[in-house]
Amino acid sequence: MAKNDPIPSKKQAHDNAAYFSHCQPASLQLENVAWSPYRNKPLLEPVNIHIKAGEFIAVVGPNGSGKTSLLRCLYRVNKPSSGTISLDGKDIWSLSPRQCAQRIATVLQDTGAEFGLSVFEMAEIGLTPMSTSWKRSSDDIQRIENALTLLDVNTLSNRTFDSLSGGERQRVMIARALVQCPDVLILDEPTNHLDIRHQLDVLELLASLPCTVIVSLHDLSLASAYADRVLVMKAGKTQDFAPPNQVFNQQQIKHVFDVETVIDEHPITQRPRFSFYLHKQQD
Numbered sequence: 001m002a003k004n005d006p007i008p009s010k011k012q013a014h015d016n017a018a019y020f021s022h023c024q025p026a027s028l029q030l031e032n033v034a035w036s037p038y039r040n041k042p043l044l045e046p047v048n049i050h051i052k053a054g055e056f057i058a059v060v061g062p063n064g065s066g067k068t069s070l071l072r073c074l075y076r077v078n079k080p081s082s083g084t085i086s087l088d089g090k091d092i093w094s095l096s097p098r099q100c101a102q103r104i105a106t107v108l109q110d111t112g113a114e115f116g117l118s119v120f121e122m123a124e125i126g127l128t129p130m131s132t133s134w135k136r137s138s139d140d141i142q143r144i145e146n147a148l149t150l151l152d153v154n155t156l157s158n159r160t161f162d163s164l165s166g167g168e169r170q171r172v173m174i175a176r177a178l179v180q181c182p183d184v185l186i187l188d189e190p191t192n193h194l195d196i197r198h199q200l201d202v203l204e205l206l207a208s209l210p211c212t213v214i215v216s217l218h219d220l221s222l223a224s225a226y227a228d229r230v231l232v233m234k235a236g237k238t239q240d241f242a243p244p245n246q247v248f249n250q251q252q253i254k255h256v257f258d259v260e261t262v263i264d265e266h267p268i269t270q271r272p273r274f275s276f277y278l279h280k281q282q283d
């Protein structure tokens, strides 16, 4: 795929070899993973998938199809009602929350107010799982500054997090996750609130990271352009799990999203590109 040149300050941060040196992309194996808050009513039906180390996975599906519920299982918040999730072969429920946080970073939907913390301090929280001391080394400071630069929020370092716009907050939360140098990065609709340039910048950045990335997206064109494989969900069930050009066809999109689509090839990425409409036109 053709990649845009990152703007120079970001390229500089990318080129800092030490920055991602702790990342060791991990695999995730889901065997018969089901989840529900209710005793007799499954919300997430059994999922069986293997995510390879270093893959970029997009999770798509209509509202309420179970994307967030599945992601919450992956980062060890929803305990599966059956089945197991293994991180590099190890059941994540055999790990402590801290051990899990040392390997998995998350960016969740809509982070609220954070009691007057500055942008820098918010990003600094990303060091917590690895750190036993409040003292920060020059490497720590460099890591935070690099992450803020990569997300184009370095100029906001001293502002309070609460004073930022929705899109700026979202980018700070992604920077905080990068500070963790995670082996698996899980993001729930990270492009919410972002303008088109920042959507592309963020997806481009995520696709370049040396870790496993799992991201829920509503924008099928972004999923198509960047994902190695796409997990398609509908009503708590996995419909498909394959590369974009295999999962995205008119019948599947009609079945899952109940919309008609014209699909052609994106002239730059050569991936499927979509035009949606509601009803088939009469001839």
Ligand SMILES: Nc1ncnc2c1ncn2[C@@H]1O[C@H](COP(=O)(O)OP(=O)(O)OP(=O)(O)O)[C@@H](O)[C@H]1O
Pocket: 037, 043, 061, 062, 063, 064, 065, 066, 067, 068, 069, 070
């Ligand atoms: N703790 C809970 N208790 C009851 N129902 C829940 C709970 N968590 C999720 N659900 C329900 O499970 C279904 C799936 O929710 P989920 O948030 O996983 O969907 P989603 O695909 O992420 O949706 P969206 O695109 O709107 O963010 C929804 O009907 C939701 O109301």
